[in-house]
Amino acid sequence: MTGFDRQVEKTIELLGKTPGWRAVRAVHPDLDDSTVSAILSEAATFAATVLAPLHGVGDREGCELVDGRVRTPSGFADAYRRFCQAGWLGMDLPHAFGGQCLPQTLQAACAPLFERACVSLMMLAGSSRAAGFLLAQAADEDTAKEWVGKLIAGEWSATICISEPDAGSDVGRIRTRGVFKDGHWQISGVKSWISFGDHDITTRIGHCLLARTNDQPGTRGLSLFLVPDDFEGVRNRIAVDRIEEKMGLHGSPTCVLHFDNARAIMLGREGSGLPQLFTMIERMRLSTGCQGLGIACAACDVAHIYALERRQGGPADHQPVAIAAHPDVQRQLAVLDRQTEILRAAVLELAAAMDLATLSSDDADRAFHADFAAWLLPLVKNFGAEIGFDTASRAMQVLGGAGYTREWPVEQYLRDSRIMSIYEGTTGMQALDFLTRRLWRDEGRGLAAFETLARRDIEAATDQPSSSHATNAIENLLTMSKEMTRLSAEPEAAFYMADGYMRAAWSAVAAWLSLRLPANHGCDHHSHGEAVITGARPFTFAC
Structure with missing residues (x-):
């Protein structure tokens, strides 16, 4: 197999x-x-x-x-x-x-x-x-x-064009302009960090681009456009300034694009560009979780294969044993397996919630799943990225010096995955979104939906230690949520704690989803006490 x-x-x-x-x-x-x-x-x-x-x-x-x-x-x-x-x-x-x-x-x-x-x-x-x-x-x-x-x-392809040299996550400072002139929209400005901003794979590329179309401050002045690289058969006024030299993802060209009165088509209503673009952003954030999961699966398999093949140690008067027999290697493999399976469960849970937010025939049920999906999305995006990188790093540790060489693919997995907690919203941006939108603006509806789903599964679980652990993690999150709600009157203090709050939420999600894993899956006395990517502090799974 x-x-x-x-x-x-x-x-x-x-x-x-x-x-x-x-x-x-x-x-x-x-x-x-x-x-x-x-x-x-x-x-x-x-x-x-x-x-x-x-x-x-x-x-x-x-x-x-x-x-x-x-x-x-x-x-x-x-x-x-x-x-x-x-x-x-x-x-x-x-x-x-x-x-x-x-x-x-x-x-x-x-x-x-x-x-x-x-x-x-x-x-x-x-x-x-x-x-x-x-x-x-x-x-x-x-x-x-x-x-x-x-x-x-696959005849045509598309990009997302948000960032600029002086406006990354701070989209309210976008300076690229959209002007209606001579009967059509024209775009002028520079966009950076554009994956596949230009390439020879498809015959046409459409850039889904935010540009400022009025003088309203912040995001209110932004509109959304489709800017094709050719317009009615004529090469549009878009130039590639350079390709970034990156640590990883070398097969994906990250471009700086210069738009000089490029012809464009407005999408949706003027001034509503950012809310409309979230249709694209949300799917790309789930895709980041899938990227992290794919890399984690691959790195896990490499670590297991190497541990079974590599022979070292054991009694000096006997043949060396596979390193998989060593307790510390068993511990490392257990951690790799468990955090990968938790991420797999989270990706599937989120995708199902996003489906039910549109497919359910009941209005209240659709709203429930929409709130839960919005709450879980920043967690899957961020911790999917972190687990992908962490698993590649841990697999490299299992391989030892061999993992640091290009003879094995884990060093590429590590390089390729490092960017994932940066693009589509950095860890800090996800934490702020999770706090300000999902807790404060939504008045905790997503959190309440999570609690409902998690407690339902806890009541049905037969593994008492794991159930108790999940209950404790949820109670910890609820307590912290009350404190973060109180701190809405002191936003600077709350923002400082946002990352820790997001990690407490992932701890609760991980403890809940652990109930779906086999009772002894990657969790035995060898892995007890190991800190994995689950929360704000070292996290011990109850075994």
Whole structure:
């Protein structure tokens, strides 16, 4: 059994333990166990045979700027076309545009297989899929009809253009301008950190871009545009200033783009750009969790394989033993396994909640799951990223000096994953969002939904130590939530504590989702007391 096959097996097992997935399947009765298993198995085969061979190629070759255009690594263009033609990009996009309209939960179950195989190429798929949803919702009928089907087919692609040299997370300081002139919108300014801002994979690239269209301060003056790299067959006025030299993700060109009166199409209402763009941002944040999970799965497998093959230690008068026999290595492998499975459970839980927020026939149920999904999203985004990196680092520790060399892939996993807790909103931004929006603005509705779901599972659990631990973690979070609510009158003090508050929430989520794992899964006396990526302080799983 390959690592991809094991990943499918574990995903199917956890899907079966995800209550939200059972509710989603009630709306999709055609998705029986055999169908879901077949889809995941096919995704694993595609990932292993088409995408995985490009993982090292993209890292070694990187991308080049040649005569003003970006050249991507060998094989990327063909693999991307095959990915889209096989239907993977449009799994959960609407039927009306050529998508398959499958649940987002199923897409989120497949995505970590693709991310594991070649995360750099999947950066293009992630932004293009998210743009498909954005355009289907915000674009005028003709634009949506023209673009979404082409994105699904892999003929065209899309980016998200927010950041500028002097305006990263502080989007209210965006200076790129949109001006209506000569009967159409024109965009001028510089956008930075644009993944696949230019490339040779698709024949057309559309930039989903925020620009200022009036003099209102902050985000109120921002509008959303689609800026194609060619307009009506003519090359648009967009230039690639440079490709960033990065620590990892070498196969994904990160571009600085210069827009000089580039023709553009406004999406939605003027001045409502940022709220509209969240249709795209939310899906990309879930994709970050899937990226971290894919890398964690791969790093775990490498660590286990190496530990069984590498022989060292034992009595001097006997043959050396596999290092997997050593208690400390067993402890390390247990931690790797457990935090990976908790992340897998969280990704599936979040995706199911996002599905139910739209699929449920009951208004109150839709609102409940929408509140819960909004609460869980910053946690999955941030801790998915942190667990991906931490698992790669821990796997390197298992391999020792070998892990630090390019003979093994974990050093690339570590380099590729480091950026994930930075893009799509840094750890600090996620913590502030979690505090100010999810607790203060939403008046704790998402927290209340989480408590309802978690206590339901605790009551049904048979593992008393784990149930007690989950109860304690929830009580700790509720106590801290009351304190953070009180501190809304002292925002600077609350902001200082926001990171710790977010980590306390993840501790509670991790303790809850641990109830879905086998009682002894990656948790025995060897791993007792190990601090894993779960909370604000070292966290001990009750075994």
